[in-house]
Amino acid sequence: MTTPEQPTVIVRMADAGDLYMSWRWLGNDYERGASMLPGTAVAEAVERLTAALPDPAQPGGLERAMTTGAFASPDSEYLLAQSLSRALLPYGLAAQLYDLHTRGTRPHIRLQPSPRVAQVPWEIIAPGPELRLVDLADISLLAPASIVHGPDRTARTWSETRELPVVAVLDPRVPGFRADAALGSVLGRMDPAAPLAQRVTEYRNQGRLLPAVDDPTEAFRRTDIDRSWLSEALRGGASRLTYVGHVTAAAPESGQSEASELHLACAAEAIGFATPIRAHRPLSAKDLLLGTHTLATEPIAGPQLWPIPSRVALIACESGGDMRFSEALGLVAAMINGGAELVTASRWPLPTDLAFQRLAGAPPQVHPLQDAICAIDAAHEHQDPVTTLATWQRSRLAAWRTERTIEHSPLLWSAFATVRT
Numbered sequence: 498m499t500t501p502e503q504p505t506v507i508v509r510m511a512d513a514g515d516l517y518m519s520w521r522w523l524g525n526d527y528e529r530g531a532s533m534l535p536g537t538a539v540a541e542a543v544e545r546l547t548a549a550l551p552d553p554a555q556p557g558g559l560e561r562a563m564t565t566g567a568f569a570s571p572d573s574e575y576l577l578a579q580s581l582s583r584a585l586l587p588y589g590l591a592a593q594l595y596d597l598h599t600r601g602t603r604p605h606i607r608l609q610p611s612p613r614v615a616q617v618p619w620e621i622i623a624p625g626p627e628l629r630l631v632d633l634a635d636i637s638l639l640a641p642a643s644i645v646h647g648p649d650r651t652a653r654t655w656s657e658t659r660e661l662p663v664v665a666v667l668d669p670r671v672p673g674f675r676a677d678a679a680l681g682s683v684l685g686r687m688d689p690a691a692p693l694a695q696r697v698t699e700y701r702n703q704g705r706l707l708p709a710v711d712d713p714t715e716a717f718r719r720t721d722i723d724r725s726w727l728s729e730a731l732r733g734g735a736s737r738l739t740y741v742g743h744v745t746a747a748a749p750e751s752g753q754s755e756a757s758e759l760h761l762a763c764a765a766e767a768i769g770f771a772t773p774i775r776a777h778r779p780l781s782a783k784d785l786l787l788g789t790h791t792l793a794t795e796p797i798a799g800p801q802l803w804p805i806p807s808r809v810a811l812i813a814c815e816s817g818g819d820m821r822f823s824e825a826l827g828l829v830a831a832m833i834n835g836g837a838e839l840v841t842a843s844r845w846p847l848p849t850d851l852a853f854q855r856l857a858g859a860p861p862q863v864h865p866l867q868d869a870i871c872a873i874d875a876a877h878e879h880q881d882p883v884t885t886l887a888t889w890q891r892s893r894l895a896a897w898r899t900e901r902t903i904e905h906s907p908l909l910w911s912a913f914a915t916v917r918t
Contacts, residue, residue, distance in 0.1 A: 504597065504604040507639070508590070510611040515539075520590050524604075525597075532587035542584035543614060549577055550616070551846040551908075553814070563848060563857040568908035571901050578623035582630075585617065591624050594633045605883065606630075607917070609639040612749065615820035616844045618911035620890055629894060635887040638820070638916045640840075644830050645918045651800065652918070653836040655807040655880075661736040662707045663700050664806070667693075668742055669722045669762045673775030676718075680743050680760055680777070683813075684867070685851055687717045693867045696874055707735070723763040724780050728802045735806040737877055738837075741870055744811065744828065745779060746818035754819040754827040755783040759811075768792050782819070785831035805835030808877045810842075812870050817842030817914055829916050839882060841873050843912045857903040865904045873913065883915055 504524040511517045515536040521529035549567035552558035563569060567577040597604055608619060620631035630636065644650070667684070674680040687694050689712075697713040700706035707730045710716050731738070740759065747756040758771050758779035765773035768789060771781040788799035809832045811817070817840075819827020832840045850866045853859035876886040889910075896905040 503635075504602065505607060506590070506593075506604055506634075507607050507609075509609045509639075510614065512611040512613045516585070516611060516614065518587060518590075522593075527593045530587065530589040530593075532589065534585060534587065538584040539614065542580045543617070545577060545580055546617060549908075551848060553846050559846070559848060559852060560856045562908060563852065563903060563906075566908075568906050569857075569903065571897060574621070574897075574907060575623060578621045578629065581617060582622045582624050585614065585619075586622055586624055586630070594630075595624070598628075598633050604634050606634045606636045607639050608636065610820065612821050612823055618844065618907060618914075620887075621894075621907045621911050627898075631887055631890050631894060635884045637883045638914050640833050640916050640918045641825050641830060644825075644833050647834060649798075649800070650834055651804070651836050652838060653805070653807045654838060655736070658734070658736045658807050660705075661734045661806070662705045662730075664707045664727070664730045664735045664738045665697065665700070665716055666722050666727065666738070666740045666742065666761065667697070667717045667719075669760070670718050670720045671743065671760045672720075672762060672764050672777040674777070680774075682718060683742055683849055684717060685849070687714045689714055691867060692864055692871050696871050705736075707733075720762050723761050724767055724769065724784070724803075727761065727780075731804050731806065732802075737806050737808045737810070738832075739810045739812070739870075739874060739877075740816075741812045744813035744816040744818075746815035747822075747827065749818075749821045752822070752824075754822040754825055754830070755781065755786060757782045757816075757818060757827040759813075759828065782827045782831040785828070786826065786834060799831070800835040803835055805832050805837045807836070807838050808882065809837045809840045810870075810873050810877055811840065812847070812866075812873065813843065814846035815843060817844055817916070820844075820914075820916075833916070833918060838918045839877075839915060841877070841882075841886070841913055841915045844914055845912055847912055848909060853904055859902070859904045863904045865909050869909055869913070883917065886913070886915060 506522050508520045516534040516539045519531040551562040567573045622630040671680040676682040694713045743760040745758040758781045765778050767778045770783040771779040785799045788802045789796040819825040829840050850864050872889040876882040879885040893910040
C-alpha cells in the first residue's frame with residue numbers, strides 16, 4: 498500500500514494510431530498533464546524491445562536473448578532503455594518526477610498501459626544518464642476497473658488474512674510430460690540448501706505451508722496438486738497463493754485472453770474448458786472465471802471453487818499476458834475477480850536457472866530465478882509489497898551496473914509487474 502506521505506501519480510494510456518497518455522497526481526500540487534506520443538516512435542521502440550525478448554517458439558530464441566540480444570550486456574540494454582524513454586516518457590511527467598527526485602522524494606507511479614505497450618518494462622526506462630524510472634519511483638499497474646468493481650467480486654484484504662496459510666504450487670508435475678519436456682520441470686531437482694527450499698522451510702516451521710510437508714523438498718514436483726486440491730486448499734482459507742510453473746499465454750491476435758492456462762497436475766479427465774494436452778488438462782482463466790458453468794448439471798462459479806487470496810504471485814512465462822488484450826480476462830484478471838487485491842506476474846517468457854548457466858555462462862552457484870521468486874515472496878509478506886519489490890529491483894539494477902554479469906540482467910528482474918486494485 499502507498500504511504501500517506503508518498504505522492505502518487507495515476508498514468509493512463511490509450512492506443513489510437515498514436516499513443517495518448519494522461520496523468521494526474523494525488524498527494525501534491527503538480528498539475529495534471531496529457532501528451533500525444535507519436536505512434537511511429539512508439540512502434541519502433543516496442544519492436545526493438547520485442548526483438549530483445551526471449552522467444553522459446555523460435556529455434557535458439559532464448560539463447561539469443563541471453564547472449565546477443567539487448568538484455569545480454571549493460572551497454573546494449575541501456576540503449577534499449579533510452580529508446581523506450583524517448584518514445585514513452587513525456588517531458589512534462591519526466592520533469593515532475595525529476596523535481597521530486599532532487600527533493601529526495603520517491604513517488605508511486607500507478608500505470609494503466611495500453612495493450613500495445615503492455616510488455617514494456619517501465620522500471621528500466623532511462624530518462625537520463627545513470628538514471629532509470631525505478632530510481633525515481635515505485636511502479637505498479639492498475640487493475641481493470643471493470644474487474645475490480647464487478648458486482649459479484651468478494652475482495653480479500655491482507656490485513657484480515659495475513660496469518661492464514663501460504664498455498665504454494667511449486668513446479669508441479671504435468672501429466673504426460675517428462676522433466677526435460679516442454680511442460681517439464683522449471684526449477685530442476687531441488688537442493689534442500691537452495692534459497693527457495695529454505696524459504697519453504699520457514700513457512701513449514703511456522704505451520705503456514707500448504708501442502709503440509711515434513712521435508713521442504715517434498716513441496717516441489719508434486720503429482721497431487723491439481724484443480725481439486727487447489728480448490729480445497731483455497732476454500733480452507735489462505736493469505737497468499739504462489740504459483741511457480743508453466744503458463745500457456747493466449748496470443749493477443751486471438752482476442753481470447755480467457756484461454757490463458759495454468760499447468761497443474763490435472764489429468765485429462767478433469768472437468769474444465771481447456772482442451773486436453775496428452776494426459777493433461779490445463780486450468781484456464783475461463784475455468785477460474787466461470788467454474789463449471791455449462792459443464793455440470795449443478796454448476797459452481799469459479800470464485801466459489803477457487804476463492805483467491807489477497808496476494809498472488811504467478812511466476813511463469815508471460816503469466817501477465819492478458820494486459821496485452823483490449824479486454825483483459827486472462828489469469829491476472831481471473832485472480833482479481835476471484836478476490837485478490839494484488840497480483841505479481843511476468844510480462845514475457847522467463848529464463849530458468851539452468852538456462853542462465855548453460856546458455857549464458859552464469860556460474861553454477863547462482864540461482865537468479867530462485868532469487869527472484871524469493872524476493873517476490875518476501876515482498877508479498879510485507880505491508881508495502883510494491884515498494885519492497887521495487888527496492889529489490891533497485892538492488893538488481895545496482896548489481897547490473899557494477900558487476901555487469903548476465904545473472905543481474907533486467908531480462909529477468911524487470912519482467913515482473915505488480916497489478917493492484
